[in-house]
Amino acid sequence: MPPMDESNLSAAYGRVRAFTEQLCEPLEIEDYMLQTAVEASPPKWHLAHVSWFFETFLLKPFLAGYQEFHPHFDHLFNSYYEQTEAGFWPRPQRGLLSRPTVAEVYAYRRHVDDAMARLLGECPAEHQATVQTRLEIGLNHEQQHQELLITDIKYNLAYNPLRPAYRADLAVAPAQDPVPLTxxxxxxxxxxxxxxxxxxxxxxxxxxxxxxxxxxxxxxxxxxxxxxxxxxxxxxxxxxxxxxxxxxxxxxxxxxxxxxxxxxxxxxxxxxxxxxxxxxxxxxxxxxxxxxxxxxxxxxxxxxxxxxxxxxxxxxxxxxxxxxxxxxxxxxxxxxxxxxxxxxxxxxxxxxxxxxxxxxxxxxxxxxxxxxxxxxxxxxxxxxxxxxxxxxxxxxxxxxxxxxxxxxxxxxxxxxxxxxxxxxxxxxxxxxxx
Incomplete structure (x- = not known):
């Protein structure tokens, strides 16, 4: 495999990470820790978990001297990976964690992003192929959680009898008759x-x-x-x-x-x-x-x-x-x-x-x-x-x-x-x- 193209990888990483946070911009602070069903995780958990993924599978094994943001986040924000040492917090109880705060979770994301920038710039040649592969998995993994963010936010808000809108400005298709089925x-x-x-x-x-x-x-x-x-x-x-x-x-x-x-x-x-x-x-x-x-x-x-x-x-x-x-x-x-x-x-x-x-x-x-x-x-x-x-x-x-x-x-x-x-x-x- 040729050497890593740091600029392209960094740009892709930045785009995906920024879009995750863009999806959370319409949320109120009270929305971030809401979990109304076992399968629908709180937005705060999604934001942290995708960062945990990069930390666990890229930063800890491949960035020399990397320091964890918090020693217990590897337990709180692991989803289901049994072969990691720390285990994971039960899925049905993700919405019961008022701490860490939303601000701390965003600080965690910044910490991971800064470390990923160092890894992409300093990665030794013998690890470049593996880092590239895991980075691509990580970006696709975050895109999956972007979709889950949207569907989980919808489920959480629809649970409210007021039926609040996530975004009131969303376009509405005009009512019409279906085209014939062929x-x-x-x-x-x-x-x-x-x-x-x-x-x-x-x-x-x-x-x-x-x-x-x-x-x-x-x-x-x-x-x-x-x-x-x-x-x-x-x-x-x-x-x-x-x-x-x-x-x-x-x-x-x-x-x-x-x-x-x-x-x-x-x-x-x-x-x-x-x-x-x-x-x-x-x-x-x-x-x-x-x-x-x-x-x-x-x-x-x-x-x-x-x-x-x-x-x-x-x-x-x-x-x-x-x-x-x-x-x-x-x-x-x-x-x-x-x-x-x-x-x-x-x-x-x-x-x-x-x-x-x-x-x-x-x-x-x-x-x-x-x-x-x-x-x-x-x-x-x-x-x-x-x-x-x-x-x-x-x-x-x-x-x-x-x-x-x-x-x-x-x-x-x-x-x-x-x-x-x-x-x-x-x-x-x-x-x-x-």
């Missing part, structure tokens, strides 16, 4: 899936060359699978279409639901997607811009896998597998509505084929989150990033309106438990060819 046909055959596998360094890290492009270890190795012929919807399912499912009693018919899904909607009392509520007989939706009437043409979002699967069954179709989705998306430009656009809400589709593959909503697939053939996690604590979660979760593809555009790609595999719906999760239908 499908694109794909022939069967053997196709390749996944990202090209990287080389590995002495610390077990994976080398992501610029030509190859970044990918997480769960996207490796590239391999082949047989697809049967299928058809894929040209756009996401809309609010109007999902409302028809509700109006037809979709939440009351056990024959539409997987057993775990039927148990979940009854135990939780679900009758509509998360953030929907009916006021004076009219459906409304809580957004990051506050509560507003439902736009029938916008993609339905904040659905669990159970709801997506039940809707597809009601519609006489099914969810695509992750491989059908990737085959359809492969080679297409990463176009769509992302966090970069500043809308922070899915946008209606126009006429045309295979729209909204990227951005707007993560798309539930029918595929369980499992390793690819010959998958091998990296050694050490970084190997816990993805591999240890390959049980009991489902794959989503495509990115959402809270995802960074340069973070999305056709091979990206997101994953959540089937009952979770606080992310911008939506539906794309598929069907078999007779």
């Amino acid at each position: 499908f694109t046909t794909f022939e069967g055959g053997v196709h390749s899936f996944g990202a090209p596998e990287p080389t590995r360094h002495e610390h077990g890290d994976q080398d992501q060359s610029a030509a190859r492009g970044f990918a997480y270890d769960n996207e490796f190795p590239r391999h082949q699978r047989l697809l049967e012929p299928f058809r894929l919807a040209d756009r996401l399912v809309t609010n109007a279409e999902y409302q028809a499912f509700i109006d037809d009693g979709g939440y009351r018919h056990p024959g539409l639901w997987l057993s775990d899904g039927w148990a979940r909607i009854n135990s939780e009392g679900w009758q509509a997607p998360l953030y929907w509520e009916k006021l004076d007989g009219v459906w409304h939706e809580t957004t990051l811009g506050g509560r507003r009437p439902l736009n029938p043409a916008e993609p339905v979002c904040h659905l669990s896998y159970f709801e997506a699967e039940a809707y597809a069954r009601w519609a006489g179709r099914r969810l695509p597998t992750e491989f059908e989705w990737e085959h359809a998306a492969a080679g297409r430009p990463v176009d769509g509505h992302f966090v970069d656009d500043g809308r922070l809400h899915p946008t209606p589709a126009g006429a045309g084929s295979l729209q909204q593959l990227f951005g707007d909503c993560w798309e539930w697939t029918a595929s369980a989150y499992l390793p690819y053939p010959r998958y091998r996690a990296v050694e050490g604590a970084l190997g816990e990033y993805n591999g240890k979660f390959m049980s009991g979760q489902m794959v989503l593809r495509g990115g959402s309106c809270a995802t960074s555009r340069n973070h999305a790609r056709a091979t990206y595999r997101n994953f959540f438990y089937p009952h979770e719906r606080w992310q911008f999760n939506g539906i794309r239908l598929a069907e078999d060819l007779a």
Whole structure:
């Protein structure tokens, strides 16, 4: 690998770190430590955790003489890495920590940023390849937490009966009727899936060359699978279409639901997607811009896998597998509505084929989150990033309106438990060819 380009790496680091703090600018100080669900962490914790990541995996092992900002932050702000010495504070109790203060957390970020600038300028030649690789992982990791910041802030604010807005100035798409639903046909055959596998360094890290492009270890190795012929919807399912499912009693018919899904909607009392509520007989939706009437043409979002699967069954179709989705998306430009656009809400589709593959909503697939053939996690604590979660979760593809555009790609595999719906999760239908 050629020597590190310090200026480019520093610029990328600065951009990503600055955007995280930009996302927090609309918050009041009281918002920073709010945690209203186990899966939704306080903004203060996100700000500290991503700094902990750089400190743990880059500064401590590779910057000579590095001094920790606080001796116990490695315990408070570790998320789930069991192979680190300090352990971690329980996830459900992150919102119970009034200290360190928000000001101290921002000071921690400055401390880490200053040390990272020294590391990028002083890194010995024998460590440059590993530092570059870990830095790229760290930047992508922070982008993931930027998305979680947005969705967690939305969940936390929507818990309030006042339905306060995160940003009252967010653009609102004009209400309109959805474009007709059409499908694109794909022939069967053997196709390749996944990202090209990287080389590995002495610390077990994976080398992501610029030509190859970044990918997480769960996207490796590239391999082949047989697809049967299928058809894929040209756009996401809309609010109007999902409302028809509700109006037809979709939440009351056990024959539409997987057993775990039927148990979940009854135990939780679900009758509509998360953030929907009916006021004076009219459906409304809580957004990051506050509560507003439902736009029938916008993609339905904040659905669990159970709801997506039940809707597809009601519609006489099914969810695509992750491989059908990737085959359809492969080679297409990463176009769509992302966090970069500043809308922070899915946008209606126009006429045309295979729209909204990227951005707007993560798309539930029918595929369980499992390793690819010959998958091998990296050694050490970084190997816990993805591999240890390959049980009991489902794959989503495509990115959402809270995802960074340069973070999305056709091979990206997101994953959540089937009952979770606080992310911008939506539906794309598929069907078999007779």
